[in-house]
Amino acid sequence: MKQFKAQEIVALLKQEIQSYQPTLVMEQVGKVIEVGDGIAWVYGLQNAMAGEMLEFENGEIAQVFNLEENYVGTIILGDYLKIKEGESVRSTGKLMSVPVGKDILGRVINPVGQPKDDGPTIVPEKYYPLERIAPGIADRQPVFESLQTGLKSIDAMIPIGRGQRELIIGDRKTGKTAIAIDTIINQKDQDVICVYVAIGQKESTVAAIKDTLQRHGAMGYTIIIDASSSETATLQYIAPYAGCAIAEYFMYEHNRHTLVIYDDLSKHAAAYRQLSLLLRRPPGREAYPGDIFYLHSRLLERSIKLSKERGGGSLTALPIIETQEGEVSAYIPTNVISITDGQIYLTPELFFSGIRPAVDVGISVSRVGGKAQTKAMQAVAKNLRLELANYRELEAFAQLGTELDKTTEIQLERDRRLVEILKQDQYHPMPVAEQVAVIFVGIEGYLDKISCSQISQFEKEFLEYLKIHHTEYHKIIASTRNLTPEAKEILKQAIEAFLPGFIAKSQDKKS
């Protein structure tokens, strides 16, 4: 930090006063005619623009939402109780913007960029507009790099690419946020800036998320934007746009890869519905306004893999949608499903039967991520989805008490183990090399001799063994991103050496 003496500071301030140029200020001013419930109607402001930022006498900010013949409808960002009828409102001529800069990394802020943690004041480098037209075709390139979530079931069967929009959808308490948090934790040393946007969540939940990310050393590359349930609907409405704008800053200005999690867009839609109804916009299906699709499509369309000429950065979006009783055909879920490039569907049945993450691989898809999947993973996981689909059919058949032939029984047992290896503890994302190794031993049938209950113990010990005794395997995967014949051979040697010892040990324990 630079050291200044008192006289120098005084001189600097004097200089500021001397450099002041008195100019005639011409402003557009209107009057509040009605205020309440976070909205205000303002008379005048004939030249106001949609989305323009307005300033009240007491410094509170509002955004122009409705343009009527004699007045404008605005949504207030701050405390609307401080605003009185008859008060004057100044138009600023600017669109709503959020302060951005490197200082913002590791911070918890509200959607207008004010800190919500106990850190110092944020000095913005720039202001980025909340709303921005999504870049066109010329600025884009197809998604080809993978964004590893660190979760076996997702990286193997529903791979996500950098620049993709992958929806996480499911009922309450099915582990949607857990997937998002694990993905953030897994971005450590992966050159990805993460933005977590909490919309309409409990403050305690956001505090717990911050604490978790801090414990796992993930806050250094993460920004949390908190528009909790106690905040106004206006702040909840602008929160995802603010998150997107901050990620865009890192993508456009620093050519970085970014990941934005919108948790969740169902609450965002509800906040927008509240504002629209208060501003007397006509309600449509489920009382949502007519432009509810555009609300989410214009946000998610800003996810992008930039062309080389534009710096090659990316913005990956993981929107979250909460369904009611598994109803995916409700209005908002169908909208967001149709906008995104695939969805990860979580079910309470799987969650409560102990399969966590509770991903239903049968109906979860990734439309563009396949091209971004590492070759190593492609090599082992190509048949995994089919195997599991087959398993579900066979299992249903077996439940009827039908006697199965020997081959089918063997297949069923193997598939049970495959389901078992896809289970993963929370906050334990796994590197690609380890995921490939575990799926490889499962697919190749090495786990047939181990009981299902021992799979997790086996996985832990085998990966430890591989790390200590076969370091070259990790090196090959890291350098080639492919499961070369050499790597495959190492894996075979490792499992053949490790397995007998493990079986013997577990039998000893039993006896």
Next chain:
Amino acid sequence: MKTKQLHHAYYYATALYELAKEQKLLDQILSEMEELAQIFELVPQARQFLELTFLSDDVKQAMLEKVFGKSLHPILFFFLKILVVKDHFSLFPTVLHLYCKLTDESLGRVRASVTTAVPLKDAEIQEIEQMLSAYFHQQAVVSTFVDQKILGGMIVHVKDLWLDSSIASHLKRIHKKVSAKAQELAHTVELSPDYHE
């Protein structure tokens, strides 16, 4: 004023404006309405009486007839009667404002309010009128106000525009500029140990 009232007032004002325009009485009706507004300001009880909703229309109309029957132009007089019958007399100030706006637009006039710290001389008002007329390409009608709080300079309010060259606002802007610089320094600067000396 609520948005609903504004809607209603707009319909009344437009109807009155169109009728007055047809009969080429725009300015006469406007000046009579302004006089009425002044009377209601001086005798608020009269306005309150006409706004009472539980009184019968006959009583209120009789009062209107007695007080304004001979002094107002029939168009305005019947208009007031309609406001009374429809229980919308409280809209009168808004109707006046909107009627004035419509009339000014139609006659190519622009109204400006000029606030200064000391009263302006006639020549100064004329000069301001000329300047504003030239700027807006419309005939400016200036009304002046005195407010010592602005310290000096003047504030001109035309339509939605607010032209502020008052000393008070200049001082406010200097304060903002210096505070911003001080805040910026507070982030980048570490005070040397002799700061408090």
